[in-house]
Each structure stands twice: as structure tokens, then as C-alpha cells.
Amino acid sequence: MNNGDRRRVNGEAEEDDDEDEGNEDLDAWERAYADERSWEALQEDESGLLRPIDNNTLYHAQYRRRIRSLSSLATTARIQKGLIRYLCIVVDLSKAAAEMDYRPSRMVVVAKHVDAFIREFFDQNPLSQLALVTIKDGVAHCLTDLGGSPESHVKALMGKLECSGESSLQNALDLVHGYLNQIPSYGHREVLVLYSALSTCDPGDIMETIQKCKKSKIRCSVIGLSAEIFICKHLCQETGGSYSVALDEGHFKELILEHAPPPPAIAEFAIANLIKMGFPQRAAESSIAICSCHKEAKIGGGYTCPRCKARVCELPTECRICGLTLISSPHLARSYHHLFPIVPFDEVSPSLLNDPHIRLPRSCFGCQQSLLNPGNKPSLRVACPKCKQHFCLDCDIYIHESLHNCPGCESFRHSKSAIAGEE
Amino acid sequence: MASAPSKLYADDVSVLVVLLDTNPFFWSSFAFPFSKFLSHFLSFLNSILVLNQLNQVVVIATGCNSCDYIYDSSMATSPSIESGRMPALCSDLLQKLEEFVTRDEHLGKQDSLGPTTSSLLSGSLSMALCYIQRIFRSGPLHPQPRILCLQGSSDGPEQYVAIMNAIFSAQRSMVPIDSCYIGSNNSAFLQQASYITGGVYQKPQQLDGLFQYLLTVFATDLHSRTFLQLPKSVGVDFRASCFCHKKTIDMGYICSVCLSIFCKHHKKCSTCGSVFGQAHADVASASNLKRKTPET
Numbered sequence: 001m002n003n004g005d006r007r008r009v010n011g012e013a014e015e016d017d018d019e020d021e022g023n024e025d026l027d028a029w030e031r032a033y034a035d036e037r038s039w040e041a042l043q044e045d046e047s048g049l050l051r052p053i054d055n056n057t058l059y060h061a062q063y064r065r066r067i068r069s070l071s072s073l074a075t076t077a078r079i080q081k082g083l084i085r086y087l088c089i090v091v092d093l094s095k096a097a098a099e100m101d102y103r104p105s106r107m108v109v110v111a112k113h114v115d116a117f118i119r120e121f122f123d124q125n126p127l128s129q130l131a132l133v134t135i136k137d138g139v140a141h142c143l144t145d146l147g148g149s150p151e152s153h154v155k156a157l158m159g160k161l162e163c164s165g166e167s168s169l170q171n172a173l174d175l176v177h178g179y180l181n182q183i184p185s186y187g188h189r190e191v192l193v194l195y196s197a198l199s200t201c202d203p204g205d206i207m208e209t210i211q212k213c214k215k216s217k218i219r220c221s222v223i224g225l226s227a228e229i230f231i232c233k234h235l236c237q238e239t240g241g242s243y244s245v246a247l248d249e250g251h252f253k254e255l256i257l258e259h260a261p262p263p264p265a266i267a268e269f270a271i272a273n274l275i276k277m278g279f280p281q282r283a284a285e286s287s288i289a290i291c292s293c294h295k296e297a298k299i300g301g302g303y304t305c306p307r308c309k310a311r312v313c314e315l316p317t318e319c320r321i322c323g324l325t326l327i328s329s330p331h332l333a334r335s336y337h338h339l340f341p342i343v344p345f346d347e348v349s350p351s352l353l354n355d356p357h358i359r360l361p362r363s364c365f366g367c368q369q370s371l372l373n374p375g376n377k378p379s380l381r382v383a384c385p386k387c388k389q390h391f392c393l394d395c396d397i398y399i400h401e402s403l404h405n406c407p408g409c410e411s412f413r414h415s416k417s418a419i420a421g422e423e
Numbered sequence: 424m425a426s427a428p429s430k431l432y433a434d435d436v437s438v439l440v441v442l443l444d445t446n447p448f449f450w451s452s453f454a455f456p457f458s459k460f461l462s463h464f465l466s467f468l469n470s471i472l473v474l475n476q477l478n479q480v481v482v483i484a485t486g487c488n489s490c491d492y493i494y495d496s497s498m499a500t501s502p503s504i505e506s507g508r509m510p511a512l513c514s515d516l517l518q519k520l521e522e523f524v525t526r527d528e529h530l531g532k533q534d535s536l537g538p539t540t541s542s543l544l545s546g547s548l549s550m551a552l553c554y555i556q557r558i559f560r561s562g563p564l565h566p567q568p569r570i571l572c573l574q575g576s577s578d579g580p581e582q583y584v585a586i587m588n589a590i591f592s593a594q595r596s597m598v599p600i601d602s603c604y605i606g607s608n609n610s611a612f613l614q615q616a617s618y619i620t621g622g623v624y625q626k627p628q629q630l631d632g633l634f635q636y637l638l639t640v641f642a643t644d645l646h647s648r649t650f651l652q653l654p655k656s657v658g659v660d661f662r663a664s665c666f667c668h669k670k671t672i673d674m675g676y677i678c679s680v681c682l683s684i685f686c687k688h689h690k691k692c693s694t695c696g697s698v699f700g701q702a703h704a705d706v707a708s709a710s711n712l713k714r715k716t717p718e719t
Binding site for chain 1: 487488489490491492495530531543545546547549550552553554556557560582583584585587588589590591592595596615619659660661662663672673674675676677678679680681682684685688689692695697698699
């Protein structure tokens with residue numbers, strides 16, 4: 001089935017190439033439709049409903065490339081990650097953000113993906129904090145303080161979506177530096193600038209500001225929406241961040257989500273430390289107490305700080321009374337998969353697939369989907385290098401992107417003990 | 424499932440993935456015999472299939488040394504082949520179950536490490552989630568999946584990270600994990616799983632009435648649950664246990680690099696090998712808090 005789909009996708013690509021030459025006298029907007037021929041990819045099912053476009057194999061190839069580049073970075077078995085992050089997102093709301101090359105405008109696209117990013121960020125980094133800063137009329141404003149609640153950040157951003165004036169990188173960096181400089185030394189300080197403008201209008205010497213950020217160990221990354229700018233590149237190089245320019249909306253989304261998993265920890269950037277934390281128990285459903293965060297009497301729910309016995313509504317948080325960081329063990333467990341990543345699966349080579357002497361598994365170990373093509377030929381599949389089980393491409397993506405467990409390794413006791421023995 | 428997209432799934436059609444604990448160490452030492460348990464269980468599966476003609480049941484056996492699919496109602500043989508004595512569901516399932524138990528026992532014998540008494544819940548949970556992802560992929564209209572763990576043996580601490588990973592993945596794809604724990608103590612893993620994913624955790628008091636428990640609590644589809652008063656969680660223990668002594672603690676030290684939990688201050692992290700600075704971290708964060716105004 002998969003093979004058939006790929007053939008179709010390839011066939012379409014060839015057709016498009018042929019037609020490109022004839023398209024020269026079309027207007028740009030016409031060409032956009034003539035090239036893509038997006039209607040041809042649509043399919044109907046038996047009842048006449050439109051089926052979603054199936055570009056599985058292409059998507060999977062993309063994903064393999066990504067995971068390979070990730071695993072080549074993390075070749076060492078025990079990589080240290082900066083799991084406690086303090087990130088400032090700087091959103092450029094200068095007049096360049098009103099450009100319509102992204103539809104409906106850069107600003108709206110940025111806001112949409114920042115929303116998704118914030119949720120993903122807190123999902124992957126439950127102990128981290130985030131702040132939002134905007135640049136407008138050459139001045140940087142702090143939209144939200146460093147905090148751990150995704151809702152409040154998203155709400156603040158959506159309420160302030162208007163753009164005007166010039167953009168100023170220096171003002172933004174100065175403001176962010178002021179915030180990040182006071183966080184505890186074990187935290188990783190990061191800035192992510194989403195820059196629409198092609199210039200920066202600064203009150204002083206921006207090089208000095210960059211050096212100041214470097215000294216404070218703030219890792220600055222920039223995603224540009226228009227073109228590469230020297231000063232942004234320089235900033236990222238100096239502070240150890242990454243600089244990228246988005247080609248289109250899909251690319252922008254990919255680039256921003258790359259910042260969600262914790263970056264490898266750089267030893268001199270954050271000092272390892274033991275942090276004292278409390279694990280409060282959930283209060284009984286019927287108890288009444290005044291919570292210290294909203295200062296309201298509440299029935300049931302809530303957690304009690306083990307040190308000062310103050311009541312808080314949500315975890316993770318810092319106790320308002322004694323300053324103890326309060327978390328629950330699942331919050332810690334959410335981050336453990338960054339530390340014990342599963343190895344990328346190997347593609348089973350076509351020569352092995354076509355060898356009639358080798359008996360291959362007929363179905364995916366994870367989801368039981370048949371791994372045979374309509375002609376009873378074995379289809380494309382991947383295998384876990386540890387447990388040697390075969391998986392379909394969809395399971396491969398799910399296992400690496402969301403589950404973070406290999407079902408094969410987890411469901412055999414002796415393979416598990418063998419792995420434990422190796423380590 | 425290839426023919427599925429054309430069916431019109433209402434909001435009360437469900438796919439139930441049951442994780443069946445077949446741990447021989449547990450069942451041999453347990454007062455309630457496995458055969459009796461199975462008869463309750465099979466009646467329950469039949470009732471699920473009868474409740475809605477489009478309902479689907481998948482059974483994954485959680486063994487001591489391996490896990491495997493033992494029944495899938497969407498792939499079941501047509502009823503005409505059923506052997507005169509037993510309905511197809513029972514004969515199919517029982518045959519596969521027997522094969523599985525023999526294989527599992529065989530695997531255990533090969534293993535030189537002495538008997539382990541916990542079941543491989545992490546494995547069957549991961550498989551169930553992969554299966555459910557396949558249902559999500561089957562089209563925009565798909566039945567509502569949920570997982571039911573029928574667990575008896577105690578938790579295996581070495582599976583903690585894997586089980587938590589599976590729980591978070593289930594939470595992200597909004598798949599509730601129900602758990603019916605028939606062992607003697609409560610299972611902390613399953614309590615957390617049900618609490619985090621919004622499922623039901625139930626520990627039947629009288630196993631003779633197991634079928635009734637299963638039918639009243641776990642047979643309802645997700646849509647109907649909103650109208651029912653299902654058992655509420657009594658209280659989930661979210662305290663952590665420290666890595667050094669495995670003690671349950673309510674206050675402890677966390678390594679800032681790898682988030683390992685310790686009950687005392689150490690000079691070096693035993694998990695990631697980072698050397699720690701001074702113990703004033705908590706003081707620093709407290710003074711920081713004062714500098715920031717707490718009012719937002």
C-alpha cells in the first residue's frame with residue numbers, strides 16, 4: 001500500500017516538472033495554483049467524503065532526516081541536558097510584522113505558532129519558566145513575567161496583537177538581560193527572538209549589549225521571517241544560539257518547535273546544583289482552606305506545602321510563603337525521556353526484504369498493521385537495533401515523537417536485562 | 424479495519440484495549456482462581472461487544488517475560504467456523520492465551536536471572552498505545568479508544584520511567600487508562616495512570632462479583648461517562664521516592680542537570696556525575712522570589 005502511494009506522489013512530481021516550462025507567461029498567483037495542482041491530490045472515499053491527503057512516505061523521510069541529525073548530535077550515551085530553562089520569547093511587532101508574505105500576516109502566523117510552541121514547551125519542560133517580550137515603536141515591552149502557566153502567556157499575547165514602528169534588537173536584549181540576570185545559577189538562560197524586521201534601530205552600541213549577554217551566559221537564538229541579517233547571526237554565534245530564517249509557514253513552525261526540547265547543557269553555562277524541592281500531597285476532597293495564590297477560600301483540591309503548610313492550587317509552583325519549589329513526581333518523570341532517549345530505528349534494507357529465504361514478521365510489532373503490500377511483497381519497515389522487532393513507519397514516528405518507549409524492548413524481560421547488563 | 428472508514432461511528436462506539444495480567448506468580452498465590460476470573464472476564468468482553476455492534480475489543484496479555492496480542496475482535500474469524508461447543512470469542516481467545524502462557528513460561532526458564540514477580544505492564548501499555556494510534560490514523564471518524572488494565576501483580580519499580588512515558592503519551596492523545604486492580608495492595612502506577620489520563624481506578628472488594636464491577640464501572644463508553652457518577656479517586660500519592668534509599672519523601676533535593684531525587688545533600692550526582700556547588704540553592708531561589716513581586 002505504501003509503495004503504491006509513493007509511486008503516485010513521485011508521478012505527480014514529474015508531471016509538475018514538465019509543466020513548469022509552459023507556465024512562464026502566467027502571473028505569480030496563477031503559477032502558485034498551476035504548479036501545486038493541489039486539487040489532484042484529493043481523493044474520495046466510498047461515501048464521497050474527502051480523504052486527507054496521504055503523503056506518509058515523504059513525511060517519514062523528512063522525519064528520518066531530522067532524527068538522524070538529532071542522534072548524531074547526541075552520540076554520547078549520557079548527554080547532559082539543560083532541563084531547567086528560563087526562556088524569554090521576543091516577538092517583533094514592528095511594522096514589518098504586518099507584511100503579508102505570510103498569510104494573513106507575519107504577526108498572525110507568529111502568534112499562532114508561538115501559542116503552539118508555548119504549550120509544547122511546557123509539555124516538554126515542566127520545570128521551566130517562560131516570559132514574553134514584544135518590540136514595538138522601537139521600544140521593548142514585557143508582556144508577561146517569567147512564569148509557568150501556558151494559559152496566561154497565550155492570553156497576554158493574543159490580547160496585544162498590533163504592530164507599528166521600528167524594531168530594536170538592543171532594547172529587547174537589554175530588557176531580557178535585566179530579567180534573566182537574576183535567575184538562579186542552575187537555570188539555563190535562553191532568549192528566542194522571532195524577528196520580522198530587516199533592520200534594527202538602536203539607541204546605543206548593540207555590540208556591547210551582545211557582549212553583556214555573552215557574559216551573563218544567555219543563549220540567544222533568532223528565527224528570522226524575512227532574510228538573513230548580519231547582526232542576528234553575530235548575536236547567535238557569540239552567545240551559542242542558533243540562527244535560522246524561515247522559508248514559509250510550515251518551515252517556520254518546524255524551526256520554532258525545534259526549540260521546545262531542552263538543548264544540550266553546556267557545563268560553563270549553568271552550574272550543576274542540588275535544588276531543594278517539596279512534594280506536596282493533594283489535600284482531601286472535603287477540606288476547606290484559603291489558598292495562598294488566589295487568597296480565596298476553596299473546598300477540596302489543592303496541595304499543602306510540606307515546609308510551611310500553606311495551601312496552593314496548582315503544581316508546579318513556588319510556595320508564596322516560604323519560596324520552596326513545589327512539584328509532583330510526575331512532573332519530574334515527564335522530563336526523564338530526554339535523559340534516556342530511545343535509539344533511532346534502522347531501516348530494514350530492501351535486499352533483506354526481497355530475500356525469499358528470510359522469514360520476516362508479517363505485521364508491525366506495535367500496532368499489528370500488516371507489513372505486506374497488496375502483492376504479498378514485504379513493504380518498507382524499520383527495526384529496533386536492540387530488540388530486532390519490526391515496526392511500521394507510522395509507529396516509528398509515534399514511538400520516537402510521543403511514546404519514548406520501544407514496545408519491543410519493553411515487552412521482553414530478557415532483552416531488558418541484557419540491556420541493563422550492557423550499561 | 425480497512426473497511427472501517429465507511430462506517431458511521433457515533434460517539435458511543437468504543438475500542439476497548441484490555442491488558443490482561445497473566446503473571447503465574449501472582450495467580451498461583453492468589454485466593455481467587457484464574458479460571459473463575461477468566462469466566463467473569465469473557466462474559467465482560469461479550470457484553471462489550473453486545474452493547475454496540477460496532478464496538479471492538481482487543482486483548483493484550485501482560486506476561487512476566489513477554490507481552491503479546493491474544494485477541495482482536497476486528498480480525499476474528501467468522502462465526503461459521505466456530506466449534507460447536509464454544510462461541511468463537513472464547514475458543515479463539517483461550518487458545519491464544521494458552522499458547523502465550525506456555526511461551527511466556529518457556530522464556531522465563533531461559534532467563535538466568537531468578538524469577539521476577541512483576542508483570543511487564545510497560546510493554547503491554549506501549550503496544551496498546553501503538554494500536555490506538557493506528558485507530559486514530561484510520562480516518563477522521565473513528566471509534567473512541569480506551570485502555571483497561573486488569574492487573575493483579577505488584578508494580579515493577581524498574582519500569583517506572585517507561586510506564587510514566589506511556590501515561591504521558593496517553594494523556595497527550597486523550598486516551599483514558601482505566602484500571603481494575605485485583606491484587607492485595609493498591610498499585611501506585613495504575614493509580615497515577617488513571618488519575619493523569621482521566622480514567623477510573625477501582626479495586627473490587629469482593630471478587631466473586633467481579634463481573635458486576637466490570638460491567639457497572641468499566642463498560643460505559645466515554646460519552647456516557649459524563650452522565651454517570653463513577654468511582655472517584657480517593658487520593659493519589661504523588662510523593663516521590665529518593666534514588667539513594669528508595670524512601671518516600673515529601674521534601675528533597677533535585678539535581679538540576681538530570682532531575683534525580685535525593686533525600687540528603689550530596690557532593691556529586693550518582694546518576695549523571697555532575698559535581699554540585701554549595702547547598703544555598705534554596706536560599707537563592709527564596710531571595711529571588713522576594714525580589715520579584717509576587718503579584719501578577
